[in-house]
Amino acid sequence: MFRNKLVKALAAATFAVVGVRVAGTVNSNNTNVQASAFHYFRKDHKMVTLGLGDSLPVRNYDHGKLVQKDDPEDENSYCSRYVPLRSRGWKYINGVKYYNVPSQKYLDTTGAYMAAKYFTKDYNVKPYFTIYRANKKISALADDMQNTDDGMWYGKGDTFLVVNYSILNHSKYVDTISNIQDGKHNADGWYSPDGGGIGGELKPSQFKKRCTKAGKNVKFIINKGTDWCTNGSLARGGIYHNGHFYKLYSRDHFGI
Structure with a gap:
């Protein structure tokens, strides 16, 4: 199975508003x-x-x-x-x-x-993610220690976020984030628009052959469609929230 990925920097599993905070003790x-x-x-x-x-x-x-x-x-x-x-x-x-x-x-x-x-730019999400599209069916390995092949895949037309550093650092696998719950081209109808909490690992050779960068206006939906990002918005360092563009700043860029 794909691991459940909490992407606090951009595609948090709920993109929900945090409620009342508890005051810490101050000496x-x-x-x-x-x-x-x-x-x-x-x-x-x-x-x-x-x-x-x-x-x-x-x-x-x-x-x-x-x-x-x-x-x-x-x-x-x-x-x-x-x-x-x-x-x-x-x-x-x-x-x-x-x-x-x-x-x-x-x-x-x-x-x-x-x-x-x-x-500041040091905490902006701009360098961290890019939206890609699968042009052909591609296997997505589990994000476990063995990178198990559980039979999961992205189908033609599926879009997903790629963690840029997994490419720039020439990692063993290309790390992806998707809101298709099981990575099977939505085959079972289980879709998770709350956020991009699911993703698999792609072999770099297959990724290069079968995936291309999505157009700048292709949406990656989060929070039931009230929020989304595009490659255009990511290039500007932010997302669309309730139809308005905002830059996004975070201390936690997906643990990178």
């Missing part, structure tokens, strides 16, 4: 904050869209007191997935530049901040 000696003046992006103080975030930590304050650290190892501090992140501006906190992101306040906190470094 009292860490609550003193050295903050600079606030700088607005625009003269009219209107919000500016930063993009979508995944696995990005948030600092939360209650009337100036730090109640949740932005700990990258603490999932409870992560921003809500795939909810547009917007900000009016930034300030420096303990010498680090942070954007104010009001939508990420939880419970009764009064301020939420996210490190500006996460909204």
